[in-house]
Amino acid sequence: MLQVNPINALSLLFFAFVFTIWARWRNSRQYSLPPGPRKLPIVGNLFDIPSKGYIWLEYAEMCKKYNSDIIHLSALRNSIIVLNSAQAVSDLLEKRSSLYSSRPPTVMLGELMGWGTTSVFRPYDDVWKAQRKIFIRAIPPTDAKRFHSKQIAATHDLLRVLAHSDDIMKDLHTWAAVFIMDVTYGIQGEEAKPFLKTAIETLDSMAIAGTPGAFLVDQIPILKYVPEWFPGADFKRKAREWNILRIKMTEDAYRVTKERTAAGTATSSLASVALKQMDLTKDIAQQEELIKAASVTAYGGGSDTTVAALGAFILAMLMNPHVQTEAQRELDKVLAPGDLPTFNDEPDLPYISAIVREVLRYQPVTPLAFPHLVTEDDIYSGYLIPKGSIIMPNVWSILHNEEDYPDSDRFNPSRYLDANGNIDPNVKDPIGPAFGFGRRSCAGKHIALASLWIGVASILTCYRIEPEIDEHGNLMERKGEWYPGPTLFNHPLPFKCRFIPRCSEDAAE
Ligand code: HEM
Secondary structure, eight states: OOOOOHHHHHHHHHHHHHHHHHHHHHHHHHSBOOOOSOOBTTTBTTTTSOOSSOHHHHHHHHHHHTTOSEEEEEETTEEEEEEOSHHHHIIIIITTTTTSOBOOOOIIIIIISSGGGSTTTSOSSHHHHHHHHHHHHHSOGGGGGGGHHHHHHHHHHHHHHHTTOSOHHHHHHHHHHHHHHHHHHOOOGGGGHHHHHHHHHHHHHHHHHTSTTSOGGGTSGGGGGSOTTSTTOHHHHHHHHHHHHHHHHHHHHHHHHHHHHHHTOOOSOHHHHHHHTOOTTSOHHHHHHHHHHHHHHHHHHHHHHHHHHHHHHHHHHHHOHHHHHHHHHHHHHHSOTTOOOOGGGGGGOHHHHHHHHHHHHHSOSSTTOOOEEOOSOEEETTEEEOTTOEEEEOHHHHHTOTTTSSSTTSOOGGGGBOTTSSBOTTSOOTHHHHTOOGGGSOTTHHHHHHHHHHHHHHHHHHEEEEOOBOTTSOBOOOOOOBOOSSOSSOOBOOOOOEEEESSOGGGGO
């Protein structure tokens, strides 16, 4: 048997350590950091990091100021790299994805609230890989059709309520939540309601905790040891309560699916399929933890994002009546009177597909995607990218780049169509950047796209979206506002409009 000499092993370790230090020292002497605002002693760029408004626009401005598509900032212990072009993002997050696929640790969300066990927040490790595998095996992108009937049913429910809606965003929430609860756990209709209540409260708590700069403990991690009773340590109480919500959200629906799977009565869902695919020769408890985490991630990742995108679509229609007219002309040509669209109609409705693309480009739901973390020192364009840097891809800048999308601040689905009205393969498809990058890109993209497509096609078939009428009988101004931030998640503020029927309400029966 091979004998390991402890002295040799120690020498090797020592050599590796010295080499690493030397390589880092050499890199830092040979290569400079990317440009960026001047750093102050100790705090670095703490006061330059955008903490209000639309953070992605602030970063885009900084890149313009330093005339670079890659800039560097530091804040206390964090090194931050902003990538402002499709080229830089593709070169690093995609072509060098083995280095750029981890996530920065988050103290409030990840550690104190317990979300660090779920795949969105995991570093690039074996637990993440196992959860991603569960997700892809249970909801394969090659089998998007499996959920089409659930998507159609949820959309028809939405059509029934829209004409009488007094809170559009709330109705969209119900649409997305009912569907995603069914996809994730197979829990449907009225039975889903109590779970949805917990889920909404939990996602709200995540939105608060995930707001950049919301909790000092993310900048100064040592604060996590402050006891809850200590003056100013209210964040510890919040984290404890929000962790309880997380556990409830993770456990309750899973328990129901597990019981039904055991009884043979479960419908097809992420959790039920994954439970059936468990390897009974391996640690069952460990596999169950992975399934729970993969399921709750799917629920969390899939509901508010889809709502924000469909909300953006409705606002875009309100602001651009000519786009509605064009879409409805196409729908009326393809569908028989009184029919609602199905996924079979998709190839014949390119303008509807173009609207979905334009919604995701014009107001991307995640304008900075989700931060990645680089796990080794790297050199790019002559700059040093230090190991452990947080990487922020500026999706907004990529999707508002005038070369790829002329007149980029205008909502214009026709930009994707060729002279024959078909999708033009020469126009850059915004769907890629809208769903993130490399190995961390959105695992539910196929589900989200199908939900959006059927939502857009069905709403435009059934309704004309018009402004409210004021007390004098005049049409009110067509306007929409976006959550002013600071946030990483771009969504419309609640708004009002009228859904004027073009089809009878029982078409959705
Ligand atoms: C319009 C809707 C959606 C948008 C815009 C969106 C966008 C994103 C983005 C930007 C990421 C991070 C990518 C990165 O780090 O580079 C992500 C991750 C993820 N999304 Fe989505 N998503 C949507 C819908 C969904 C749906 C419906 C599901 C589930 C059915 C889902 C499941 C996930 C999961 C599991 C991850 C974690 C990936 C990881 O870190 O490994 N998403 N999504």
